[in-house]
Amino acid sequence: MAGDLPDYYFRVRENGAAVFRVDTENRQRRIDMDQIAVINIRNGEVKPHGDRTLSDTDREVIDDWMTERRAILAERDIDDIHRAVDYLNLTTQWVQSKATDDELENVTDALLLAMHDLRSTLVRKKADRLMKDKG
Numbered sequence: 358m359a360g361d362l363p364d365y366y367f368r369v370r371e372n373g374a375a376v377f378r379v380d381t382e383n384r385q386r387r388i389d390m391d392q393i394a395v396i397n398i399r400n401g402e403v404k405p406h407g408d409r410t411l412s413d414t415d416r417e418v419i420d421d422w423m424t425e426r427r428a429i430l431a432e433r434d435i436d437d438i439h440r441a442v443d444y445l446n447l448t449t450q451w452v453q454s455k456a457t458d459d460e461l462e463n464v465t466d467a468l469l470l471a472m473h474d475l476r477s478t479l480v481r482k483k484a485d486r487l488m489k490d491k492g
Contacts, residue, residue: 365418366390367426373398374426376406376419394419398426 362381367374377390392406396419403419405411411419448468452461 362388365415365422367422370395374422376415376422378415396423398423398430 362379364379366377366379368377373396375392376394376396378393380389380391381387383389393409393415394406394411395404396402397404401423403411403416
């Protein structure tokens with residue numbers, strides 16, 4: 358099992374990850390994880406942990422992970438939007454077929470404001486794209 362472990366482990370955090378070097382080559386034959394860095398995925402900052410200096414290999418593995426992580430997060434964002442479209446459709450069906458007057462009273466204003474905000478933003482962005490394409 359230990360031979361199958363990666364050399365690095367990334368503990369995902371809110372805006373990035375803590376990076377650990379995995380060591381299985383020790384006398385006790387246990388898994389040791391030595392934190393080597395903290396990374397911020399949003400701004401690309403990599404902070405070595407403590408007074409550690411990162412090797413070129415460390416940097417390369419971290420950079421590769423950050424590239425892959427950004428791609429995963431971008432895919433999730435788009436997937437979330439597609440789910441939101443589905444959820445809007447399900448909400449419309451609920452309003453039309455199941456919602457009680459009290460339930461509608463509870464959510465109508467919040468839904469109308471959120472949909473107005475979304476529509477306004479989508480229309481503005483669409484107009485910006487059309488103007489850019491013409492210009």
